[in-house]
Amino acid sequence: MHIKVVMAKLGLDIHWRGALVVSRMLRDEGMEVVYIGNQFPEQIVDVAVQEGADVIGLSTLGGNHLTLGPKVVQIAKERGVDALIIMGGVIPEDDIPLLKEAGIASVFGPETRIESIADFIREQVQDKIS
16 A cells, blocks of 8 residues: 655744654655645645645644644645645644544644554555555
């Protein structure tokens, strides 16, 4: 099963290390990962389209997750992008239901094991790429 992930930092968030580490770990799990660094929603979806991504991974460590995360979902829907959209980072527990209501499939905190993230991705996209 070949899974392609586009991983991006939302907006101008400068805390890139976690996203880069997760990108490398997902590669170790057998996924193809395109890390695009800091981008805004339009650019993230553009790259996902160009790359034929199965998954869009968003990383954040600040207050932009409630605005920019749902914006990625909205733009992806408008453009007919059928990719799983997940988010990770330091996100307040109270915000997670709001993100899921907005279309983020799952939110992973800093202590989440990479196996949990990889298993979730595989379970969600297996039917799409089989």
